[in-house]
Amino acid sequence: MNWGDTRRWVWSLPWTNFGAVLAVLLATAALIVSIRAQRDGRRSANAAEESVKEARRSGDAAVRSAVAAELTLADQQRAAEEQRAAEAEANRPRPALSIEHSRKAVWQLINTGTATARQIRCTELPTAMARGLEGPISLEPGEVSEFMMAASMGSPIPPVLRFVWDGQDQPLPLRVPPRVG
Structure with missing residues (x-):
């Protein structure tokens, strides 16, 4: 090439x-x-x-x-x-009840609440002589209802009373204060 x-x-x-x-x-x-x-x-x-x-x-x-x-x-x-x-x-508003001793054999059921308590009844009437707890009562706020209880030899004044009213179906126990004087 x-x-x-x-x-x-x-x-x-x-x-x-x-x-x-x-x-x-x-x-x-x-x-x-x-x-x-x-x-x-x-x-x-x-x-x-x-x-x-x-x-x-x-x-x-x-x-x-x-x-x-x-x-x-x-x-x-x-x-x-x-x-x-x-x-x-x-x-x-609700009713609120309390018991106070007034004088001798007289106590007071007082509505210290803000509403009227209607048809108040004591569910267990005391065996002591009592007056003013038999029938239903109504209490306006601040209103007072007096009742009497006197003890006898076999029936002392109870330490507690139970109450019901319209709107309070379960018995509410209220302490009974001791008698003074």
């Missing part, structure tokens, strides 16, 4: 054609750009999927938070309503 023909031989090869070489180079560059774009596209798609998942998680968390807030508000409203009801019940 003669080296003088080498130059002609190299230029006669198909890849030496400038248009063909340029086309191969451009195709290679396009292939490289396409492969990188595909990788970036996959990354973008994966990032978009993660973003969608995160948005769903965030939405679920927002729903849970809203439900928790509603439950807390409902609990607060229920507690406030219970407190209002308890305060209304505590402030509701």
Whole structure:
């Protein structure tokens, strides 16, 4: 082979054609750009999927938070309503009875409460001689009703009398104070 023909031989090869070489180079560059774009596209798609998942998680968390807030508000409203009801019940006018010794064999049944006590009855009449405890009575707030009790040898004055009235179904024991003088 003669080296003088080498130059002609190299230029006669198909890849030496400038248009063909340029086309191969451009195709290679396009292939490289396409492969990188595909990788970036996959990354973008994966990032978009993660973003969608995160948005769903965030939405679920927002729903849970809203439900928790509603439950807390409902609990607060229920507690406030219970407190209002308890305060209304505590402030509701009520009768309150007590017994005081007045003189000799006379005692007083007193309504020290803020409401009228109606149909007051002594549930266990004492065995001692007593007057004024037989029938039902009513007492306005601050009002007094006198009754008598006298002890005998077999019937002492009881230490406690039990009363009921409208709204007080369970007998309420009231201490009978000792007789003074």
